[in-house]
Amino acid sequence: MDNLISIPLLIFLPMFLSFFVLSPLFTSNETTIRRFVKTFCSIHFLYSILALVLYSPAKSYISQIHFFGLDWIQALGIKFVFEIDSIRLILIILTSFIFFLASLASKRVIRKNHKIYYSMFLLLMSAILGIFSANDMFVFFLFWELELIPAYFLIGGDYGKEYNDNAKKSAIKFVLFTFLGSMFMLLGILLLHFYNYTTTGILSATFNDIFTASLPVGMQLFISIMFLIGFGVKLPIIPLHTWLPDAHTNAPTPISMVLAGVLLKTGAYGIFRFNYEMLPEAFKIIAPILAILALINIIYTAFVAYAQTDIKRIVAYSSISNMGLILLGLCAYNQLGVSASVFHMVAHGLVTCGLFMICGIVYQRFKTRNINELTGIASVMPRLFAFALLIVLASIGVPLFAPFISEILTIMSAFFSELSLVLKFCSVFALPLLILSSCYMLKFLHLSFYGEQKSGLENIDDISTHEFLILISIVVGLILFGIFPNGILGVI
């Protein structure tokens, strides 16, 4: 049965299909392309669920691609090795699911340039899956860079109504920021690779072959900081976050869903994989500082989010705030912290995905995202209001929803951390500060959905079937993991 799951197929099939879609061989009929991608994404999701069903922790999926019987680059010991362990499996399923939702959400939004859009969509999917499953530092870096090309086109491209001139600027900003971060990361990878080679004599860049115990702590710290800059751009950690609100606001709705839902998680995953696992000594030293940065992330962006008038910007800042919570969980440096972080990645991925979907629906119907101009949506679109209420409640951490459990677990893990008192301090402060999230989320809900209905908006349709499908699956997911958190925690 294990042979059913092939990791290369999982990762590279979207890439091949993306080139296929882009090529002139494929039809340029809009509906056909969309249905093709939609079907593919749903099959991909089912396939990754199958991988979960067949998975057992004792035996993780490992596969190596040989190029005519050789490693990829032997001079540097780079191998195309992929491994799926429990954390990666969860993230891969999350990726697959959110891409499926995004492919559904593309229906009314994408009006132009379908070929570029859908092929880049699949390429981005492939790159993110590659990031999550690569087991070699250079291959990880390859996918990390590869993701920039589709991300640029998806954020900055002109796909119809939501497009404005700022999109291109924010896409360039995103690419330059991430590229800068990834260059620091490359330096870290090269140094780690070199020192591992000189101390152990193994010419390999595979995660399992890196032994940093004999590295001097100063060097470990330097490498660790290089990695943190790289991942901190993506996560984002506060001074490096300025690309995020622009990119998320100007991207089309499905792409905002993907960016906030999955792309940010690659940064957290990278910190876990590189800093936490491979450079533990340095991470123990950095963790308290990082925890304070995480706390700043939570507080500062919460206040900024409260001040925003654009609903998409509110959601964007709220996701920075939540990423701070994920970072705090990793900083705790214990088993509970890791599982809580991964759980929060999933929970927040679903929540933010839903919130961006709601923003997209609202913008599509009302042609504005300004919170002061929106009022009384609830009376026009009661079904949307129901979903918005549920998702907003989930996002502020109401019991029975998944974020409640993950937030509590994260803060508990930081409190029980044995690293330093700073972590306890941070956890004590983070708990009341979570109330801030209810401030801005409820402001969003209150100002836009409640209130008197504006005149002239009577003819607005409530949510359509595919939008209903997206929102209901998100809500079901949130409630499912809220009642039954062992579904994820058990796997980890």
Place this chain on the structure above:
Amino acid sequence: MIHDFYNIFLPQSCLILFILIELVMSFFTNIKKYNLARPISAFGICIAVLLLTSVQTEPQYFGFFNSVMSDNYTLLFHFMILLCGFFVVLLSKNIDQKLKKSGYMFQALLLTAILGGMCVVSANDFITLFVSLEVLSFSTYFLIASTKDYFSKEASFKYLITTAVSTGVFLFGVSYLYGVSGSLDLNEIYEIVINKPHSMLFSFSGILIVLGLIAKLALFPFANWVIDVYKGTETSVLAYLSTIPKLALFGIICRMIVFPLGRTVELTFVLCFIALITALWANTYAIREKNVKAIFACSSAANASYVMLTASLVSVYNLSTVIFYLVSYVIINICAFSFLNIVESNNLGFNLDKFKGLFKTNFGISIAYVISILALAGFPLTSGFVAKIYLFSAIAHSGLIFIPFLLILLILTVVALFYYLKLILPIFENIDEVKNFKCAFSQSFVLYITAIITVLIGLYPEKLIELCRFIAYNI
């Protein structure tokens, strides 16, 4: 003597033969109907490539009283020079139509330049090196000026002045080296120097020699010519200018650094410094440029500086990365310039705004162009990514002192990404005006074949890296 001729000089003599044929043909310019200039030189280069198999490489062969040598290293560089020459010949269709009668002269000059480049790589003493360098540069002056308009003449003159000055510096260094070692033969110099205590004069002469050589690579003290020359030059000549002199010069510089000159720490640091300044200058200059050719000029200077930095940190591992970088870089460059060549033959001009909307109308060629630019910027799935990682790994492996250098280079690649993006982004814009490109078979052939090679090396670099390592470790 005749043995030497058979063993190592057949490809070069084949080129000489075809140069003569072109020159003879240029007398019969009345036969206008069939312009045979390009087919003849393409044929000649093909024959020369075939004759490369006759060259004896193992063990190293020294011929013509030790003035010319051949081994796998020179063989690879000869092959690359001939390959680039072949592509340039294919691309020279535009200029051929412009020149009409003097097309034969152009091809003869091009073949002479290729011959000069090959001789530079295989030179084993400084007299041969000097003569071959002059062959290379003199034909380059005329190639640049071949369109005979104002800008190309200006460009040619600038190139002439810079190269003349640098040649003076080079000769000055050689004279010092002769004073130190009493020989002009690279091997003899190596043997004399290795037994002598380190002398300042020797380092000084080494620095002067390399300084004299790097003018053609557009590195720092002699970098100013590059933008004006690139702006004024025809694209097929540019495809030549950005590949063959680079291959030839880096070929000889790397070998000299590994062999006699590299024993001095001073040279390493001077070259690192030069490379760093060039990288800073070229990358920052390109940000504000609007002319495509000028951006390519900056990019070529920047890439040369990365290679120079790595080459100056003497080790065979570094040498293998340098060879790999050069091979992938020239192919990428040919790809980009063949796109510009197509643009030129459609009289579009080289302002960035003119490229708008190309993606819709010309899917194939714009994809190939995007691949080349992404490869220059070092994105994955192209050879540029592998070359970048491999080259930078060499710097990282050279020691802690060079980490700041590496960090600066890495940050500069982000700056470089900015202007590379500027080169490709207009292509994807939507405009109403639809312009369909006409491109000749030879042009699109070069464009697609180089793009395919770029992607193939990016996907499967192992064989080429193995080859580069084999060559570098056996030098």
